[in-house]
Amino acid sequence: MAIVIRRLEERDEVANFDCGDEPLNNYLRRHAWSNQEKSSIGVSFVAVDEGAPRAVLGYFTLAMASVPRDSFPKKYVRGLPPYDLPLILLARLAVDRRFAGRGLGHALISEAFHISLRAADEVGCRCIIRDAYRERMSWYARYGFVPIEGAAESGPQRMFLDLRTLRAALRH
Numbered sequence: 001m002a003i004v005i006r007r008l009e010e011r012d013e014v015a016n017f018d019c020g021d022e023p024l025n026n027y028l029r030r031h032a033w034s035n036q037e038k039s040s041i042g043v044s045f046v047a048v049d050e051g052a053p054r055a056v057l058g059y060f061t062l063a064m065a066s067v068p069r070d071s072f073p074k075k076y077v078r079g080l081p082p083y084d085l086p087l088i089l090l091a092r093l094a095v096d097r098r099f100a101g102r103g104l105g106h107a108l109i110s111e112a113f114h115i116s117l118r119a120a121d122e123v124g125c126r127c128i129i130r131d132a133y134r135e136r137m138s139w140y141a142r143y144g145f146v147p148i149e150g151a152a153e154s155g156p157q158r159m160f161l162d163l164r165t166l167r168a169a170l171r172h
């Protein structure tokens, strides 16, 4: 397979996408295009195989957001003003289960990192956040995501990755 990651387009085939999680399937099938094109509240990127370039194998969605400074572990926000911190929300990330475990998730999150770093060069944003399913937290931790303090004990766990840490890691 020769994987390409690009912006979601209207003619992309999303109806059969199945990552095993209905909210994530539903978002891609029903909302991703209109949120991107009509509402401008999230941009989605899809992974496709060059041989079948309309069939979506995986996707992620990015949006701008902000989070109160006090939500973060103190050592990460020492010296910052008492404003909400500007950041990038990795709002969705999913891989079709027929293609899971082949590195597509890695390719997608790597692309999300590169886009986030480019955005951070132009617009102030300190980190990437993700509301991760608890059973996926260790997958995100592999990339350096750290849980934000004060999260609820059940439901998704908010995690963040400092873009300065990411930039330094990619430099090496």
Ligand SMILES: CC(C)(COP(=O)(O)OP(=O)(O)OC[C@H]1O[C@@H](n2cnc3c(N)ncnc32)[C@H](O)[C@@H]1OP(=O)(O)O)[C@@H](O)C(=O)NCCC(=O)NCCS
Pocket (backbone or CB within 6 Å): 019, 020, 021, 024, 093, 094, 095, 096, 099, 100, 101, 102, 103, 104, 105, 106, 107, 131, 132, 133, 135, 136, 137, 138, 139, 140
């Ligand atoms: C999470 C998800 C995006 C990963 O995508 P993927 O293409 O299967 O991931 P990759 O192939 O890049 O990575 C697989 C690696 O992660 C590991 N892994 C899988 N699930 C893991 C978990 N819960 N915790 C830690 N590691 C995990 C695998 O062992 C594998 O390790 P290896 O690279 O050492 O072999 C995908 O499984 C998915 O879409 N799941 C359903 C939707 C979902 O849960 N989305 C995330 C919501 S927070």
